[in-house]
Amino acid sequence: MRFLAPAGLVMLLSGLGASYVSKAPSWFEIGNLVAGLGLLAAAGVQAAFRFRGFSGTPSRSLALRWAAIGASVLAASLLANILAVGWTAALDWTVEGTYTLSEQSLRVLERIDADPGDPPELLLFEDTKIWKEVDPLLAVYAAASSELRVRHLREQEAPPEALRLLAGLEHTVLACRDGRCEAVGFPSEENITNALLRLLRQGHPVVYFLLGHGEVDLASESEHGFSGLARALTQEGFRPRGWIGPAHEELPADASLVIIAAPERNLLPRELEALDRYLERGGRLLVLLEPSVDTNLNSFLERWGFELPAGIVADRATSPLLEEAKLVSLVSGSYNPRHPVTRGMRARHMTLLPGARAVIARHKPERDDQLRGLVYSSHHSWLEQDVRGALAGRALQPGGGETAGREIPVAAAGLYPRGDTEARIVVIGDRDFASNRLLDSLYNRDLLMNSVLWLAEEEDEITIRSKVWTPPGHPLTIQQTLAYFYFFAFALPEVLLLLGIHAWVRQRS
Amino acid sequence: MSWRIWTLLRKELRSLFATPIAYAVLTASVSVTAVLFFGSLLRFNQMLFVFHGYGIGAGGFDSGTTPRQLNLLEEVFIPLSQDVSLMLMLVVPVITMRVFAEEKAQGTDELLLTTPLRSWEIAAAKYLATWGFVALLLAVSALYPAVAAQQANLGVPHLLALYLGELGFGIAVASIGLACSSLSRNQIVAAVVAYALSFILYDFQWLATLVSESFARVLEEVELQSHLEAFARGVVGLRHGVYFLGVGAVGFTISVGSIELGRAR
Numbered sequence: 001m002r003f004l005a006p007a008g009l010v011m012l013l014s015g016l017g018a019s020y021v022s023k024a025p026s027w028f029e030i031g032n033l034v035a036g037l038g039l040l041a042a043a044g045v046q047a048a049f050r051f052r053g054f055s056g057t058p059s060r061s062l063a064l065r066w067a068a069i070g071a072s073v074l075a076a077s078l079l080a081n082i083l084a085v086g087w088t089a090a091l092d093w094t095v096e097g098t099y100t101l102s103e104q105s106l107r108v109l110e111r112i113d114a115d116p117g118d119p120p121e122l123l124l125f126e127d128t129k130i131w132k133e134v135d136p137l138l139a140v141y142a143a144a145s146s147e148l149r150v151r152h153l154r155e156q157e158a159p160p161e162a163l164r165l166l167a168g169l170e171h172t173v174l175a176c177r178d179g180r181c182e183a184v185g186f187p188s189e190e191n192i193t194n195a196l197l198r199l200l201r202q203g204h205p206v207v208y209f210l211l212g213h214g215e216v217d218l219a220s221e222s223e224h225g226f227s228g229l230a231r232a233l234t235q236e237g238f239r240p241r242g243w244i245g246p247a248h249e250e251l252p253a254d255a256s257l258v259i260i261a262a263p264e265r266n267l268l269p270r271e272l273e274a275l276d277r278y279l280e281r282g283g284r285l286l287v288l289l290e291p292s293v294d295t296n297l298n299s300f301l302e303r304w305g306f307e308l309p310a311g312i313v314a315d316r317a318t319s320p321l322l323e324e325a326k327l328v329s330l331v332s333g334s335y336n337p338r339h340p341v342t343r344g345m346r347a348r349h350m351t352l353l354p355g356a357r358a359v360i361a362r363h364k365p366e367r368d369d370q371l372r373g374l375v376y377s378s379h380h381s382w383l384e385q386d387v388r389g390a391l392a393g394r395a396l397q398p399g400g401g402e403t404a405g406r407e408i409p410v411a412a413a414g415l416y417p418r419g420d421t422e423a424r425i426v427v428i429g430d431r432d433f434a435s436n437r438l439l440d441s442l443y444n445r446d447l448l449m450n451s452v453l454w455l456a457e458e459e460d461e462i463t464i465r466s467k468v469w470t471p472p473g474h475p476l477t478i479q480q481t482l483a484y485f486y487f488f489a490f491a492l493p494e495v496l497l498l499l500g501i502h503a504w505v506r507q508r509s
Numbered sequence: 510m511s512w513r514i515w516t517l518l519r520k521e522l523r524s525l526f527a528t529p530i531a532y533a534v535l536t537a538s539v540s541v542t543a544v545l546f547f548g549s550l551l552r553f554n555q556m557l558f559v560f561h562g563y564g565i566g567a568g569g570f571d572s573g574t575t576p577r578q579l580n581l582l583e584e585v586f587i588p589l590s591q592d593v594s595l596m597l598m599l600v601v602p603v604i605t606m607r608v609f610a611e612e613k614a615q616g617t618d619e620l621l622l623t624t625p626l627r628s629w630e631i632a633a634a635k636y637l638a639t640w641g642f643v644a645l646l647l648a649v650s651a652l653y654p655a656v657a658a659q660q661a662n663l664g665v666p667h668l669l670a671l672y673l674g675e676l677g678f679g680i681a682v683a684s685i686g687l688a689c690s691s692l693s694r695n696q697i698v699a700a701v702v703a704y705a706l707s708f709i710l711y712d713f714q715w716l717a718t719l720v721s722e723s724f725a726r727v728l729e730e731v732e733l734q735s736h737l738e739a740f741a742r743g744v745v746g747l748r749h750g751v752y753f754l755g756v757g758a759v760g761f762t763i764s765v766g767s768i769e770l771g772r773a774r
């Protein structure tokens with residue numbers, strides 16, 4: 001009978017080992033586990049009856065008392081755990097506050113709570129392998145809102161409106177409301193909040209891209225294309241469309257925003273007039289420029305208060321990250337902390353502008369207009385006049401002039417009250433930072449989408465998007481890593497081992 | 510803490526460090542953690558090097574390849590948490606197996622049981638000594654990650670959260686091991702049962718596919734790994750601490766009961 005316990009253990013361990021290896025439980029594993037646990041239980045009962053203490057009533061009562069105490073502690077512990085499941089209070093010690101909702105997300109949840117309609121719900125489909133990673137964040141959303149519901153479902157339990165979206169989705173979290181569902185994409189705070197926003201919006205604001213002057217193709221998937229930007233806009237609930245300027249007299253009436261991305265040829269005079277009229281009636285304009293291209297758009301922007309001096313911004317402090325750094329590959333972490341577009345961006349939220357021109361908010365066309373710089377280079381920058389040489393990687397010498405040794409603005413924003421309406425313009429001195437290759441680099445997407453949302457007058461929804469922290473440079477150099485490794489993997493264990501030998505020798509003597 | 514517990518605690522710690530086992534365990538833990546952390550950090554470094562060196566500078570990356578996929582959480586902290594927890598599961602039963610069982614095998618427990626010390630005081634001293642050793646083991650093994658995190662601004666609070674979770678996990682595994690040791694005369698049996706129970710409690714995901722969704726959620730609440738993972742993600746939640754302390758309380762009660770029954774013999 002002494003065979004029971006070891007046999008039970010062997011069977012239990014075999015079952016466990018097999019299940020860990022195979023990952024798909026079979027009858028072999030289940031049989032071993034059940035039989036192993038049974039044999040161990042039998043051995044326990046047998047041991048209890050063999051226990052000499054049971055021969056006397058006081059000892060037996062003692063054993064029973066301790067069995068009862070043990071069971072009570074186990075029950076209390078389980079009860080505390082069950083109660084604790086509802087305790088969502090937790091400290092978020094991640095670098096970026098991954099599990100702490102931003103003010104913007106909280107405002108969206110407040111809107112949901114105040115909305116008299118059916119509240120949205122977040123559906124998490126547990127078939128996905130990432131649900132463990134997602135669950136803590138969804139719990140934070142559920143805790144922050146009295147109306148928002150979070151449901152865990154299996155795919156076969158999906159409501160009909162969700163089924164269409166589920167097909168082919170890699171990460172299955174959906175936001176649904178009133179029979180309408182939006183795919184969340186990778187379930188980060190950015191994407192969840194954006195999906196909720198899309199559900200809350202009544203319609204989809206239309207964004208027009210000016211075309212017809214050699215602008216970058218909106219549909220192009222190439223590394224210089226803007227398909228990533230189009231996707232990002234769609235993800236935020238906008239509807240991006242191309243608009244061939246030379247073919248029309250007026251901008252479409254449903255234009256919430258017009259984007260002009262570095263035209264390579266002059267715009268027709270009537271196009272500029274149409275843009276003027278559009279702005280005068282409260283239009284919104286985002287302009288991306290290139291230092292190597294000068295068109296009549298520059299003089300148009302100067303009329304609206306922006307000065308665009310010739311040259312390219314070179315910065316000696318800009319590129320410690322880049323393997324073959326060019327001085328004109330601007331890595332900026334200097335932002336205007338008071339403007340809604342850049343208010344949430346700090347020095348660590350760096351943006352990469354691979355060749356930017358200066359954009360200076362110079363004068364106000366009218367007294368109540370407001371013009372502000374948004375993004376700046378470092379103090380070690382200057383305006384290099386040899387633009388083509390600089391872009392080609394020619395060695396540059398710090399120049400003198402008015403801008404030398406000063407932060408140079410490379411993006412600026414203007415706000416123009418006109419009667420009952422308000423025009424808004426954002427000018428960014430680089431086009432390529434929004435290209436497919438660089439849109440998701442560092443915090444480029446944040447700068448761009450914050451600008452779009454401010455222009456679309458949704459500044460409450462401007463949010464820091466990237467909440468998965470990537471350090472701006474190498475965490476440690478290879479030399480540092482190796483030095484620490486030698487100390488902690490060899491020197492420290494050596495000392496501990498010597499202490500152990502000393503203890504052993506002392507024990508023996 | 511009463512002076513009687515304190516005296517016994519000091520005696521336990523002295524006996525622990527009088528043998529080379531404690532040093533050997535510490536040595537192995539430091540080395541293994543350093544090697545594994547070094548591996549993760551080196552891999553992360555190399556990936557950043559590739560991205561920063563060629564992705565931005567020379568444009569060798571396809572669109573959609575983003576630095577968001579390169580993050581410390583998934584590449585360094587989560588693997589580190591898994592490695593350290595595995596190390597604890599392998600190492601802690603080696604320490605706990607002798608705490609009660611050795612005394613029973615050598616007969617020195619009778620000496621202890623005849624002293625005026627109460628059963629819970631004996632158990633408390635042994636538990637505190639073992640938990641203290643687990644804390645020391647984790648502190649020593651955390652040195653390399655801590656220095657690296659501090660030097661490279663990798664997020665020291667996140668690392669602290671991770672090691673808080675490991676401490677809770679270590680306390681839970683040690684309590685299982687001590688409970689097994691208090692129920693057995695044989696150190697090997699105590700260690701093997703402790704290994705088995707720890708591995709069973711560690712992960713129930715393999716079982717989740719066989720049971721209903723609601724029962725799978727219950728299993729998730731019972732397993733050690735899901736509570737540990739929350740800490741590894743940088744979230745210090747009260748409920749996860751409650752879980753680890755609950756496991757500790759159950760183990761402690763079993764040991765006190767075992768001592769009481771030993772006295773009754």
